[in-house]
Amino acid sequence: MADLFKVTSSPHVHAKATTPRIMWEVFFALVPAAAVAVYAFGLESVRVILITTAACVALEALYQKLAGGKVTAMDGSAALTGLLLALNLPPTAPWWLCLAGAIIAVIIAKALFGGLGQNIFNPALTARVFLLISFPAQMTRWMIPSQAGDMAKSFLGFNTNFIDHGGEVIKEAAKITVGQVDIVTAASPLGLLKEQGAAALGQLEWWHLAVGHLTNGSLGEISAAALLAGGVYLIARRIISWHIPVSFLGTMAVFATITHAVDPARYAGFEFHLAAGGAMLGAFFMATDYVTSPMYPLGKIVFGCGCGALTMIIRLWGGYPEGVSFAILLMNALTPLIDRYATEKKFGFKKEPKEET
Amino acid sequence: MNAWKEFSKGLIKENPITVCLLGMCPALAISTSTYNALGMGVSVIFVLLCSNILVSLLKKWIPKNVRIPCFVVIIATFVTIVDLVVHAFQPALHKSLGIFIPLIVVNCIILGRAEAFASKKSVWHSIMDALGMGLGFTIVLAIVGTFREFLGNGTVTIFQMGETMVKFNSLDDSFAKTIIAILPPGGFISLGIFAAIVNKLQKKKA
Amino acid sequence: VPTVVIKSDGEDTWADLAPLSGDPLEADVEELKTRVRNAGVVGLGGATFPSHVKLSPPPKKSIDTFILNGCECEPFLTADHRLMVEEPDGVLMGMLIGMRILNVKTGFIGIEGNKPDAIKTMEKTLERMRKQKDLAGIDITVAELPVKYPQGAEKQLIRALLRREVPSGGLPMDVGALVHNVGTVFGMYQAVVEGRPLIERVLTASGSGMKKPGNYKVRIGMLVKDLLSEIGGFADDAKILKLIMGGPMMGLAQFTDEVPVIKSTSGILAFTDKEIGAVREMSCIRCGNCLTVCPMNLNPTLLARISKMSAYEHPESENCLDCIECGCCAFECPSAIPLVQHIRRAKGRIIAMRKKAG
Numbered sequence: 016m017a018d019l020f021k022v023t024s025s026p027h028v029h030a031k032a033t034t035p036r037i038m039w040e041v042f043f044a045l046v047p048a049a050a051v052a053v054y055a056f057g058l059e060s061v062r063v064i065l066i067t068t069a070a071c072v073a074l075e076a077l078y079q080k081l082a083g084g085k086v087t088a089m090d091g092s093a094a095l096t097g098l099l100l101a102l103n104l105p106p107t108a109p110w111w112l113c114l115a116g117a118i119i120a121v122i123i124a125k126a127l128f129g130g131l132g133q134n135i136f137n138p139a140l141t142a143r144v145f146l147l148i149s150f151p152a153q154m155t156r157w158m159i160p161s162q163a164g165d166m167a168k169s170f171l172g173f174n175t176n177f178i179d180h181g182g183e184v185i186k187e188a189a190k191i192t193v194g195q196v197d198i199v200t201a202a203s204p205l206g207l208l209k210e211q212g213a214a215a216l217g218q219l220e221w222w223h224l225a226v227g228h229l230t231n232g233s234l235g236e237i238s239a240a241a242l243l244a245g246g247v248y249l250i251a252r253r254i255i256s257w258h259i260p261v262s263f264l265g266t267m268a269v270f271a272t273i274t275h276a277v278d279p280a281r282y283a284g285f286e287f288h289l290a291a292g293g294a295m296l297g298a299f300f301m302a303t304d305y306v307t308s309p310m311y312p313l314g315k316i317v318f319g320c321g322c323g324a325l326t327m328i329i330r331l332w333g334g335y336p337e338g339v340s341f342a343i344l345l346m347n348a349l350t351p352l353i354d355r356y357a358t359e360k361k362f363g364f365k366k367e368p369k370e371e372t
Numbered sequence: 373m374n375a376w377k378e379f380s381k382g383l384i385k386e387n388p389i390t391v392c393l394l395g396m397c398p399a400l401a402i403s404t405s406t407y408n409a410l411g412m413g414v415s416v417i418f419v420l421l422c423s424n425i426l427v428s429l430l431k432k433w434i435p436k437n438v439r440i441p442c443f444v445v446i447i448a449t450f451v452t453i454v455d456l457v458v459h460a461f462q463p464a465l466h467k468s469l470g471i472f473i474p475l476i477v478v479n480c481i482i483l484g485r486a487e488a489f490a491s492k493k494s495v496w497h498s499i500m501d502a503l504g505m506g507l508g509f510t511i512v513l514a515i516v517g518t519f520r521e522f523l524g525n526g527t528v529t530i531f532q533m534g535e536t537m538v539k540f541n542s543l544d545d546s547f548a549k550t551i552i553a554i555l556p557p558g559g560f561i562s563l564g565i566f567a568a569i570v571n572k573l574q575k576k577k578a
Numbered sequence: 579v580p581t582v583v584i585k586s587d588g589e590d591t592w593a594d595l596a597p598l599s600g601d602p603l604e605a606d607v608e609e610l611k612t613r614v615r616n617a618g619v620v621g622l623g624g625a626t627f628p629s630h631v632k633l634s635p636p637p638k639k640s641i642d643t644f645i646l647n648g649c650e651c652e653p654f655l656t657a658d659h660r661l662m663v664e665e666p667d668g669v670l671m672g673m674l675i676g677m678r679i680l681n682v683k684t685g686f687i688g689i690e691g692n693k694p695d696a697i698k699t700m701e702k703t704l705e706r707m708r709k710q711k712d713l714a715g716i717d718i719t720v721a722e723l724p725v726k727y728p729q730g731a732e733k734q735l736i737r738a739l740l741r742r743e744v745p746s747g748g749l750p751m752d753v754g755a756l757v758h759n760v761g762t763v764f765g766m767y768q769a770v771v772e773g774r775p776l777i778e779r780v781l782t783a784s785g786s787g788m789k790k791p792g793n794y795k796v797r798i799g800m801l802v803k804d805l806l807s808e809i810g811g812f813a814d815d816a817k818i819l820k821l822i823m824g825g826p827m828m829g830l831a832q833f834t835d836e837v838p839v840i841k842s843t844s845g846i847l848a849f850t851d852k853e854i855g856a857v858r859e860m861s862c863i864r865c866g867n868c869l870t871v872c873p874m875n876l877n878p879t880l881l882a883r884i885s886k887m888s889a890y891e892h893p894e895s896e897n898c899l900d901c902i903e904c905g906c907c908a909f910e911c912p913s914a915i916p917l918v919q920h921i922r923r924a925k926g927r928i929i930a931m932r933k934k935a936g
Contacts, residue, residue, distance in 0.1 A: 026905030
């Protein structure tokens with residue numbers, strides 16, 4: 016009798032895409048943005064990105080080991096969460112901030128819910144919001160990008176003496192020299208917008224924001240162009256669909272255009288809003304996270320519009336200068352509801368989705 | 373039944389918060405500092421003890437169909453006593469506990485023990501049960517409260533009367549305070565993690 | 579136990595065949611049906627439903643269109659393609675016989691666009707037959723369809739050609755159409771015009787592990803083992819991982835090659851690691867690929883979850899029965915979840931529950 020053949024259920028062939036491949040591809044799409052951050056802030060960015068990403072992967076592996084299941088930490092999802100979280104942090108983030116963020120993202124927001132595919136809220140955003148609420152001072156210490164200065168000495172982020180401003184505006188930039196490090200600090204563009212209105216933006220053009228010239232913010236906020244490139248790449252590779260980014264950014268643009276037309280001195284135009292803050296990062300990389308967004312195209316559009324609307328409401332009239340994280344988290348909570356109702360008509364059904372028995 | 377067992381079960385095996393999941397509302401709200409937690413714990417022990425004793429003494433005379441309102445009246449009496457005493461002698465505590473003192477009346481632990489235990493068992497056993505449950509409640513509250521206060525404020529406050537405070541400050545001034553620990557989300561998460569750890573350890577023992 | 583013993587005389591010769599005398603298109607309908615039935619013609623597209631039953635719909639259901647399924651059911655299989663190219667007369671005649679039995683005047687031949695020679699051949703044959711015979715009143719169109727799996731599934735085919743959707747739980751005859759496979763109508767032709775019973779069929783032997791891939795006319799009942807030795811067997815140095823009867827998406831993997839070719843065997847595939855990769859099952863990441871590709875617009879990940887948790891009180895669970903088990907969802911799933919397997923299990927449970935409920 017010859018050797019027996021393998022028997023499984025049909026189908027017997029499989030497409031090339033696998034989950035780890037998808038995760039690493041999204042990771043790869045974020046590299047341009049990370050590169051801009053490194054160019055702008057120097058080794059600080061490298062430090063933040065490395066610590067956060069490594070911590071996320073290590074913590075996930077540790078948790079899975081302790082919980083007794085399979086260790087799948089290298090499947091790319093933890094690394095992706097780490098990189099996304101890093102892009103949400105300011106370059107001055109101390110090591111323990113990165114670690115705390117990693118713990119919240121990977122353990123609390125993901126592993127405790129059941130691991131990959133089971134979380135309700137976007138882990139990177141959850142961590143960012145937690146950190147923002149817990150450590151508002153550390154999370155809003157911005158830096159003016161210096162062109163690849165020698166930051167090696169402040170690599171661990173200890174013992175540096177920054178001016179701490181929380182969310183307030185500092186009119187002049189203060190120059191501080193500590194050791195061999197030159198750091199210039201100032202408020203972020205959105206912060207300026209919040210406190211003083213569009214008139215205060217002065218010479219800051221939207222395209223400055225798009226390419227990261229003269230602006231500051233967290234690692235992922237300074238180059239909208241790089242993020243856009245990554246996002247378009249993902250859409251072209253059919254890893255994400257266009258529905259969420261287009262509806263997200265479109266709704267934001269509509270809001271911005273209307274308010275800008277009403278009061279140009281107070282409200283900035285849509286180019287500014289799309290290029291500033293976490294809009295690009297949120298629209299292409301955070302809101303489109305498979306696990307926490309709706310599955311049907313109609314649901315995706317509803318989700319994207321909701322995110323865009325909430326972002327603008329918070330930015331314009333809410334208490335925080337940046338609303339993307341909160342908007343996406345709120346819509347994450349609504350995703351199961353959206354999925355129940357925004358479905359497609361099934362084949363062979365007339366008006367109601369239920370046939371009479 | 374062994375009276376010592378009645379006492380000890382409230383501490384770990386049937387701990388009202390981590391196992392029975394009763395009285396979560398004050399547990400979450402009050403555990404923002406050690407002082408608050410201890411104050412609440414002592415109040416609850418007092419009310420639990422007195423109401424258990426009285427309910428157990430009167431169990432033969434309380435009609436079955438109106439027993440819950442009767443228990444509530446008894447409990448409310450003792451809560452009023454506690455409220456007035458705390459207000460008089462510990463105004464700072466009264467201020468920080470706020471509405472949660474009157475809310476002890478509807479604390480599930482007290483009503484639950486009255487219904488499930490004191491109305492059926494002897495006075496001596498009821499006393500042991502009350503002490504055990506109350507102590508278990510206080511211990512959990514104190515641990516979580518210390519943890520939250522330390523993380524969120526960098527201090528551990530044991531006693532506070534007017535200006536004098538027994539407080540341990542964190543040593544380093546640059547210690548960053550995790551503000552979220554004092555806020556409600558921190559409460560949920562701390563309590564959740566604590567209960568998970570306790571249950572995991574208990575399962576390992578068994 | 580009633581038994582039939584067949585004793586072979588060892589000679590591979592035909593008995594006296596009694597083909598139909600006269601023009602089949604003028605013959606008595608009952609006579610045609612009886613011939614089809616006695617010849618054992620069944621649906622060769624895979625379901626093996628008795629053809630004479632299919633050609634006798636209940637009087638309430640009026641049929642107005644006859645569809646010939648020239649779309650190959652699955653990738654790797656090309657048997658129908660070759661049959662259309664090499665025996666177009668028989669195929670077309672069979673279709674006309676079917677239309678006569680049903681008294682239907684409109685017909686479609688749906689062929690996928692990657693078979694231009696088949697399309698041309700069928701069109702030419704149709705033209706020729708129109709000139710030779712009197713096909714008055716009969717309107718047959720050869721329709722070119724996009725190359726998409728599962729275009730060959732009958733519900734999808736009907737929607738593509740007629741823009742009608744077969745209702746859930748219903749059959750094609752509910753929308754006035756009947757679909758037949760190319761091999762089936764050829765069998766009908768042979769039964770009526772040549773008087774031959776259905777004892778052989780065309781199947782595709784393929785796969786990277788097959789030494790001489792091709793389409794072969796095989797007698798039903800032949801052991802796959804013997805067939806393989808006749809056609810050259812497995813490729814040299816090939817490590818055969820799976821031997822599949824049918825196509826790669828819906829076929830049945832076999833333990834051994836000592837199984838017979840049956841009427842539904844449309845293909846024998848020998849797969850090596852060229853076709854079969856090592857896949858590791860992970861948890862569902864809610865990417866939505868499965869529901870995007872489902873031809874029945876179902877939500878496979880939800881149905882699979884219902885099946886895993888046996889949560890059949892969920893309102894969506896009855897959609898399991900609409901699944902045509904085409905395998906598109908499991909093919910696309912990046913987490914390699916065996917969605918079809920889960921849904922199949924759910925189907926069985928639901929049917930059993932319904933039966934019990936009476």
